[in-house]
C-alpha cells in the first residue's frame with residue numbers, strides 16, 4: 001500500500017524503525033489480525049519466533065549467495081509463501 005509504506009516493494013526493516021533506531025509500531029501491520037477473530041496463539045507465536053530467530057542469528061550469519069537476490073514475489077496458497085530461494089548460513 002503506497003499510501004502507508006515508504007518503500008512497499010522492497011524488503012525494508014526501516015519501515016519499523018524510528019530515526020534513532022527505536023522500534024516503531026505500525027497500525028497497518030496486522031499479521032495476527034485484530035478484533036473478535038484475532039489469533040489466539042499470537043503470544044505463543046511471538047515467543048517462539050523470538051527464540052527461534054535469536055537462536056539462529058546468534059549462531060549463523062545469513063546472506064544471499066554472491067550475485068543472487070531472493071525474490072519478493074510470492075506463491076499463493078492458504079497463505080502467501082515466498083518463492084524458493086537459496087541462502088548461505090555461515091557459522092559465527
Ligand code: HEM
Pocket residue numbers: 031032033036037038039040041042044045
Ligand atoms: C506466526 C504464527 C501465526 C500467525 C501469523 C497467525 C495468524 C493468524 C491470523 C491472521 C488469524 C485470523 C484468521 C481469521 O481472520 O479468521 C489467526 C487465527 C487463529 N490462530 Fe493464529 N497465527 C499464528 C500462530 C498461531 C498459533 C501458534 C496458534 C495456537 C497455538 C494459533 C491459533 C489460532 C487460532 C485458534 C485462531 C482462530 C481465532 C478465532 O477465529 O477465534 N495461531 N491466526
